[in-house]
Amino acid sequence: MFHKPNTHIPEIAVIGSGFAGISAAAYLAKSGYKVDVYEKNNDLGGRARQLHTENGYIFDMGPSWYWMPEVFEKFFNDFGHKASDFYELELLDPGFSIVFGIDDVMDIPADYQSLTALFESIEKGSGEQLASFLTEAEYKYKIGMDKLVYKPGLSVFEFLDADLIKGMFKLQVFTSFSKHVRSFFKHPKLIALMEFPVLFLGAMPEDTPALYSLMNYAGLKLGTWYPKGGFGKVVQAMKSVAETNGVKFHTDEAVVHLEVKDKLISSVRTKTLDKRYDGVIAAADYHHVEEQLLGNADRNYTAAYWDKRVLAPSSLIFYLGLTKRVKRLGHHTLFFEEELKQHAIEIYKTPQWPSKPLFYVCCPSKTDDSVAPDGHENLFILMPLAPDMEDNEDLREKYFHMILDRLEAYTGDQIRVHLDYKKSYCVSDFKADYNSYKGNAYGLANTLMQTANLKPSIRNNHINNLFYAGQLTVPGPGVPPSIISGNVAAKQLIKYFNNKETL
Template identity: 35%
Template sequence: MKNTPTDTGRTVVVIGGGFSGLATAGLLAVSGHRVTLLEKQEELGGRAGRLRRAGFSFDTGPSWYLMPAVIEHWFELMGTSTQNELDLVDLPIGYRTWFQSDYTPLDMPSGAGAREAFESLQPGAGAALEKYLEKAAESHHLALEHFLYADLSDPASVLDPRLLPLLPRLAPLLAGSLESFVAKRFSDPRLRQILGYPAVFLGSSPKRTPALYQLMSHLDLTQGVKYPMGGFAQLVDAMASLCKDAGVQVITGAEATGIEVSGTGANARARGVRWIQEGTQRHLEAQTVVGAADLHHLETGLLPPEYRSSSAASWKRRDPGPSAVLLCLGIAGRLPGLSHHNLLFTADWDDNFGRIHRGEDLAEETSLYVCMPSATDPSVAPADHENLFILVPSPALPAWGTGGPDGTGSAQVEAVADAALDQLAAWVGIEDLRERIVVRQSFGPGDFAQNVNAWQGGALGLAHTLGQSAFFRPSNHSSKVHGLHYAGSSVRPGIGIPMCLISAEIIAKKINGITGKGPIDPGRPAWAAAAPRTASAREARP
């Protein structure tokens, strides 16, 4: 059942069809606005890419389903639920870990199992973990209540008197590093790595990430880890379906070439978007424009200099976060030594992260993330085969080049991919791994730059350093142009699917005149009127 935008709603153009673009378009459409979404690639998803080859289906972007309540909330605002739209399963093991020179794997389940795993490496660490996770839960609550859904561009949010009593607790979490916070509580270096690794998925390192992000451990070690059957492409498809049902006009293969602005100074206002499709220049007028793509590209590629919120000098001071070399592998036969999520940690993290931050070549062995969704989902690989996705955090250097099928990528990308493949085989004990490869596809920093206009080929978005978190992260609203807003991993609140969905909600609150720090109440009139979805919506999708 399609929702009909009201005659009084705004005309909106959203640039970018990734998670933040879809989330923004859906929320604005369901609250009565007329929305067109432009996506330059032929398929929606942005960084959440997909690859289909020889019966394998690979996610080439996000693969870790965390903060399920945030994702559920977006679906609720769209008049449905994840239960209706997705087939979510709980992973019995959150992830499996390996440590350099000690190739005995350690499983990390959630709840009591996590305490037992910690205790096995350091006597007393189980009880210490309970206290740590209590603080992580507090940090998670503080972030949700005061920061994540708040429009920190509003002085009322920054000067909220309710924050004053919390300053003694907040100050060390915002000013101290995750590395030092963990080190004060655990002496075993392996446990420090387990609690510090979330910084990598925030585009940073434990030494450069605020201690507040200990909240990430609450998510996987307390709440557990879920997986959408069919892969994260299913999440993209479900969101796209809801957007279209809400009245969003989705146009793929449409590359935005300029944001049109009228007026100068305080009177500057967004008026529309220029775009090109199949070689033809086109134009859309709009009262509101939402840039849900890489912020650097939006500001330096689509806006004239006088309308840019950030100066060239400010961009030189910013940290793009790491890029990555990705390797998608179809493997003949089973790999029982691997779990769904797997983390391989090198002993010298300072050297590992330093090389990435300084833009140097990686060591022969480096920290890896390996996802094997076929351990959970038989639909992503042919029978008696495995689907592997290897992510190697790498410097943000597009000059490293792009990947390609069957080893045809740039020399630098394929060398990193080969080293990761050999490291995985040695650490996990799969001597014939290379011989069992039936599908191979690599991606490099150049692919992120080309495919999603990522600044310096960054894989995730601006790093979550102290100077690029919370109040200090770029705003969701242009400081120079009325009616121009920004969503996605380059702006507040940050990196990851849940953060992208929250950035969309910050914009929806602003455009709909909703004040308050927390999430939108689904009972508000604009959302209560959304046409509810039936329980069969998921089954009806192809």
């Protein structure tokens, strides 16, 4: 964008410094705008903050799966860089492991031929079925990434695209993910492998469109990667790109009110200042922005609307530092000794603390010596949990010991007696730190009625210069979609300014 000589350069406030906020800020600054990012916490990154302990551990507090590397690469390419200019990526092999029992473990190899052999060893004929499944999934992935995720979801006319119309049937938007998987595979282990992303990022497999088999393509074909130093390195890299383009970051500066005049946000009030702005990107929790920062007449949605949304899970998380190395753990391990469906029901259908939980363990110190002292181990343990559940120390401890009993039995190592650091994180922390609606960890579930144009709008319908970004709007939950969301929101605000200039 080129501004006319002697004209006012629009100033923009971005609320929130998660991946969506930093992405939006960088794209806006590159287009010539003055951009301030306001972050309520002391550190940038939102859910991707890092926890640095006094005794030498570095924990990624949130995201730990680096999938869809080309989305990260596109961001950096758009600014004349490569991801490798900022951090080193390592392809994990195995990408992850699934534990079905103490002596029943499925390692998911990075090599496709080895993956095919693994499927064939579990279910005869499933190697060919995998090829067919992933061919379909690749089509969805490419159409999704090229045609769908960069659309703002503001009009059905966005989808009047020849490739989209021609491929609508193949995208399987109206087919159940669960039925789709079972039409290819019969063995419960293979079904669990294919359905696990749904538990962590969406809804019941029965309620998720088969379109999202594109996640299987991302995980099984494009690989599971790890940024050396953790996701904090990705945040730092994106921050560096934004600052190089002129973005200014303000930490410990919560936004408390958006002043609206004549259908425009005229000023942004934080706990220490009140400043005029020409436009705002709200990359903080969408519900919080509407309910707490705007008056009732300026909100897109009612409290009743929000209460009816299907949210992806919250989580109970433990950050553990150990004074010894742990056997039998790789970088990513999913503990699926219990039934996936039962845990999913207790998240989505009859919300309660799970009776027989599945959980996930990330052990980045297996790959990265920098995240723990020499000879020590860094463990991140996550149990998906229904949002808005009662959360207290007694419940956290109960599940800590329930999980550690299983983890110690599997590894054959004593873990509790070697604890060097322990911190828990749950529903109330998500609410306190991120103003997270109902304490959700991943945003909206990817149900049919919450896909594309049916998600909360990226544009405020009453305020012309306010747009939203992040996991509660398009394109959806996860790190790559959040980076894309910031890009899309920035383009919409730029479009608003361009239209304004031509009037």
